[in-house]
Amino acid sequence: MDTPQHVAIIMDGNGRWAKKRKLTRLAGHKEGINSVKKAIEAAIRNKIPYLTLYAFSSENWNRPKEEVNGLMSLLHGFLEKELKLLIENKIQLKTIGRIHELPKATHKLIVESKEKTAHFDQLTLTIALNYSSQNEIIDAVKRIIQEERESTINLEELTYPKIASHLDTKDLPDPDLIIRTSGEYRLSNFLLLQSAYAEIYTSPILWPDFNQSHFTTALEHFAQRERRYGKIS
Numbered sequence: 001m002d003t004p005q006h007v008a009i010i011m012d013g014n015g016r017w018a019k020k021r022k023l024t025r026l027a028g029h030k031e032g033i034n035s036v037k038k039a040i041e042a043a044i045r046n047k048i049p050y051l052t053l054y055a056f057s058s059e060n061w062n063r064p065k066e067e068v069n070g071l072m073s074l075l076h077g078f079l080e081k082e083l084k085l086l087i088e089n090k091i092q093l094k095t096i097g098r099i100h101e102l103p104k105a106t107h108k109l110i111v112e113s114k115e116k117t118a119h120f121d122q123l124t125l126t127i128a129l130n131y132s133s134q135n136e137i138i139d140a141v142k143r144i145i146q147e148e149r150e151s152t153i154n155l156e157e158l159t160y161p162k163i164a165s166h167l168d169t170k171d172l173p174d175p176d177l178i179i180r181t182s183g184e185y186r187l188s189n190f191l192l193l194q195s196a197y198a199e200i201y202t203s204p205i206l207w208p209d210f211n212q213s214h215f216t217t218a219l220e221h222f223a224q225r226e227r228r229y230g231k232i233s
């Protein structure tokens, strides 16, 4: 089977999952953590070297304060509890997004967890936190302008790979497969440039119900796709 090198997931539907059960939205996010662990296991089992998860978008700050705080503490708890699992499985943790704007203690924990796993290569797990493709592009443009001022970059010679090397994803290959759960058909400001040639698969399953067999189904769909990159068959 043609396996993708990089799978990126828009984990959607936690709120609806909770609503159906008359639970709080936060209970849905909490359940979503189990699916995060299942997705990591599925990536390892299927020998996928790069897995990227969209956990918190820059727009998510506009949700009720209680939900935002709850999500931050779930993330903090995940890192505290699961760092051992990352190390045991030789998983390198990376992030994309403006993590310096996260709560101080969580930011510190993220930086430390990334340092402790930086040498692993069984799986690169990237978590998108306070991420927005548009903000990522703004930050890249600012860096390029700064380098131009310092004469370390020549704008006449600017190429797409040069721009890509200034994005948060500079050390990652572009995603081959983007999975979005909960039956929605949007990219929601996620990896907009990087997904230029990604295959998109949407699953009707709500994220807390998304398990290893749903992940395998997405991979089977991917294997059926013909990737032409603008060429003909």
Ligand code: FPP
Binding pocket: 011, 012, 013, 014, 015, 016, 017, 029, 030, 032, 033, 036, 053, 054, 055, 056, 057, 060, 074, 075, 078, 127, 182, 207
């Ligand atoms: C979208 O569902 C999901 C989120 C905004 C948060 C995703 C977070 C997690 C799964 C837990 C934390 C993750 C990690 C990596 C530790 P929604 O709330 O928009 O659902 P709805 O559309 O049904 O309301």
